Amino acid sequence: VRPKIQDVAALAKVSLGSVSAVLNEKTTVSDATRARVQAAIEKLGYRPDLYASNLARRRTHVLGVVVSDLGNPFFAETAQALEAEAARRGYRTSLTATDFSEEQHRIAVQQLLDARVAGIAIMTSERNPATQAMVLASGVPAVFLDVGSPAEHSTNIRVDARGGMRAAVQHLIALGHRDLLFVRNSLHAEDAPLFSHRLRDQGLAAAVRACDPQSLHLHTIDIAGPAADAGEQAVQQALGELPFTAVICVTDMVALGACRGLQSRGIRIPEDVSVIGFDNISMSRFFSPPLTTVAISREDLSRMAIASLLRPAAKAKAETLRLATSLVLRESTGKPNRQSPSMRPRRVKSKAKSMSPRAF
């Protein structure tokens, strides 16, 4: 029932090849035949068969995008931005989430490769060497966010976590804070931190070293599980054990939970404790209070990513790009309150993982 290219050719009284030429926007067709063909296409409601044309040619106009978790707005917003930027360049986007599963990660990449995507953007917070190798072996252009090493046909975008963390620490120091709590979260209790989180961790440590390692006290706590839950539990656990007047969170979602955990204990933000996030998810300015956070530009990110996937093969060198961060000041940070409940640990011994800045 579905019309095929031959029906169009017959109706337009031209050859198959001519129809194909107008379909593929070749310049070798006369205006007259082009018009006739287009009229026929219109009339029949003809749509080219995706599978037939892709079988007959080499490559598609779709870009694969893989993220960790659509439930985290950071990834959803990143996927949106990539889709918009791809559309601007005439490409579609095919989106998959790994849900942090190695297996799903592999399947996702495998299927994108099977679909012969023109490029693939791996925007996960977890690193997966196996899929990375698959992608590189396939020769399909690839771009990674914080989780890749540059290689042929592949570029790695590195978030300037260090710069962002430095701005955060300087901001807190300027306000008068000296006792900082860093909250990160991992998937499961035994797991190493997610790769991109580790970079933020290291960035913060470096920032502390660079700023004022003598008088600054940095404690780190790592809780496993969903981000917001982890943030909530982290502060509640820290509350009895570690002294702090400011909390830096590895992501905004963790910060959301941390704020809740603090406030549910009657601790006011920022009067008693300051909180800083990382990612600048669009919702964060509606948090109570609006969240001070380290921003990553979705626009820059997607522009860099798509440009690198679409650059001519001749220029497809291994490359590492820096993605700038900036501190967005909102209302979750203020002067420290040394009388804050968070400054009175009940116990001396700490079960929380804790380290001095020098330990890095």
Added chain:
Amino acid sequence: VRPKIQDVAALAKVSLGSVSAVLNEKTTVSDATRARVQAAIEKLGYRPDLYASNLARRRTHVLGVVVSDLGNPFFAETAQALEAEAARRGYRTSLTATDFSEEQHRIAVQQLLDARVAGIAIMTSERNPATQAMVLASGVPAVFLDVGSPAEHSTNIRVDARGGMRAAVQHLIALGHRDLLFVRNSLHAEDAPLFSHRLRDQGLAAAVRACDPQSLHLHTIDIAGPAADAGEQAVQQALGELPFTAVICVTDMVALGACRGLQSRGIRIPEDVSVIGFDNISMSRFFSPPLTTVAISREDLSRMAIASLLRPAAKAKAETLRLATSLVLRESTGKPNRQSPSMRPRRVKSKAKSMSPRAF
């Protein structure tokens, strides 16, 4: 370079047909040949060509999903749930967002149809008769969320907005509230409300009628723009104009903005004003305060949707399914405070769209 089915056949010393049979899990192959074929596949790293096999056969194992806006966690979570449920049934999912654009909606559906999806789930809050017609004409099984009318091969899932709104209103009445503000939001100033929002609107009006139309005062305000921004502006605008002790929001995202708008004016939730949302996005329990909201089960939704897409063609009748809602009580609702600033409109004349319950 890429091995093809003939290479596998040659290596395994069997015919093409046999390889195809084991690939497609036909039962007509002896264990011995199956084993040989699988070994050959393994050895060559053979992967069937997606385009060739789909060209040669009729239909794929992918289900199309279209949502309005990935930036709203409700849609992201729904997409996640659908993907998980589809995976359970051996299907993949192909996800697209319309960003509320009619054009993108059309393109999304067109492309899913071109990809010969086995079914298509339209989970948008906007209605699009054109794409609905396309889907129905294609004969591909379809399921709509609140935006469709049932038709052949198509089922419509209807959220029980009325039941949810009734529970919300009863809860507020029991607490002692009489002055309710309903906040909804539309895309642009001139637009009609989004279709699914209209249903919630009507559900609330019906609930008010059913409960206590005499003593209950319901005012509605509609602000255009992104959901959270709209919520924020709505309450700030209402504050001077309409008396209320409780706010019911058309979505959780609107509620997030509404809470912020209230709190930034020094109004406490729930001491001064109660707030109720709709959707129960996973984040809503981390709001400050945690949000009382009307929940829609993502699991029920995705189970119903996938089951209806995958039911045998013989049973593909027009159908409307009800999706239950439930009120989740958290900390954003409490007893009314008649001294609340929100009870003292400064002006008498209201510019906000406002109506008595009887007006419906």
Added chain:
DNA sequence: CTGAAAGCGCTTACAG
């Protein structure tokens, strides 16, 4: 259970 053959609907040289 196997093997040879036709066909899925397009694209792409290639000779006119």
Added chain:
DNA sequence: CTGAAAGCGCTTACAG
């Protein structure tokens, strides 16, 4: 610029 032909890599009857 056109038309006939080969080929993309699979699936599916069909005769053995």
